[in-house]
Amino acid sequence: MKWKLLAVLTIPALLLGCKKEAESSDEKIILTVSATDDSKQGVQGSFVQKADEQVILALGDSLFAGYGLDPGQSYPAHLEKALQAKGIKARVVNAGVSGETTAGGLQRIDFVLKGMPKRPALVVISLGGNDMLRGLSPDETRKNLDAILTKFKADGVPVLMLGMLAAPNLGADYAQRFNPIYPALANKHGAKLVPFFLQPLLGKPQLIQADHIHPTLQGIDVLVSSTADDVVKALPRAK
Numbered sequence: 215m216k217w218k219l220l221a222v223l224t225i226p227a228l229l230l231g232c233k234k235e236a237e238s239s240d241e242k243i244i245l246t247v248s249a250t251d252d253s254k255q256g257v258q259g260s261f262v263q264k265a266d267e268q269v270i271l272a273l274g275d276s277l278f279a280g281y282g283l284d285p286g287q288s289y290p291a292h293l294e295k296a297l298q299a300k301g302i303k304a305r306v307v308n309a310g311v312s313g314e315t316t317a318g319g320l321q322r323i324d325f326v327l328k329g330m331p332k333r334p335a336l337v338v339i340s341l342g343g344n345d346m347l348r349g350l351s352p353d354e355t356r357k358n359l360d361a362i363l364t365k366f367k368a369d370g371v372p373v374l375m376l377g378m379l380a381a382p383n384l385g386a387d388y389a390q391r392f393n394p395i396y397p398a399l400a401n402k403h404g405a406k407l408v409p410f411f412l413q414p415l416l417g418k419p420q421l422i423q424a425d426h427i428h429p430t431l432q433g434i435d436v437l438v439s440s441t442a443d444d445v446v447k448a449l450p451r452a453k
Contacts, residue, residue, distance in 0.1 A: 267304055268335035269305055269331075269334045269335055270304055270306045270307065270334060270336045271330070271334040271337045272293070272307065272340075273338070273340075274311075274314065274339060274340035274376075275310060275312065275313065276311075276314075276428060277340050277429070279308070279311055279312045283434070290307070290310065291308065293306050293441075293445065296439070297446065302446060315341070315345050315350065316345050316358035317358050319339075320362050323362065335371075336374060336448055339375050340378075340411055341362070343378045346378060346384070346392055347381070349384065352391035353391070355392065356395045356399070363402075363405055372405070374406040374407070374408070374444060374448040375406070375408070377397070377411060378392075379410050406444065412437070414436045415433055415436065418433075418436075
């Protein structure tokens with residue numbers, strides 16, 4: 215898989231609103247969204263969530279936002295289908311924003327959580343790729359991810375991190391500073407970890423878009439297949 219430096223354009227994000235209503239004997243929660251110009255806040259989609267379903271928050275960048283794909287073809291959307299096919303009652307809230315850095319992710323956590331109808335059972339994080347592609351300081355990436363994990367740990371929300379590795383063209387020194395961030399922080403905070411989210415796409419150009427970075431729809435399915443079990447294991451056991 216080729217890597218190259220590029221500035222991914224940030225798309226307009228979305229504001230989350232919610233309301234509850236009753237239907238028969240089952241309570242349901244309806245999540246709705248509306249457009250905004252504030253690119254630092256974002257939750258995609260609208261869906262009905264039953265009261266007995268676990269909510270999974272997918273906090274990430276373009277790898278979650280579904281860059282280059284049609285609506286409904288993102289990793290979080292396909293992950294939800296995969297989990298339901300496994301008999302897991304879950305809804306995946308897509309808080310992916312294209313171009314997002316770890317700093318941006320940290321900045322919008324409170325807004326995203328405030329708009330959710332209930333605390334997520336799990337947070338899946340895919341952040342840091344844009345930090346790396348822009349050559350930002352690994353020290354800042356580590357600091358931001360550390361703060362993100364600290365926030366969720368304080369709220370008692372388990373986290374699954376989808377790790378990233380530095381592109382070879384950034385040099386050995388950068389890689390030595392960037393690559394250890396994810397395992398070190400996962401160990402520090404007791405988070406679950408997929409060491410390199412894009413590992414299943416390596417050497418398979420047919421699964422990658424023309425920009426040599428983002429997965430195609432088929433690539434999304436491969437990523438979901440390779441990580442769905444990790445998500446299941448990271449979910450807290452039902453009491």
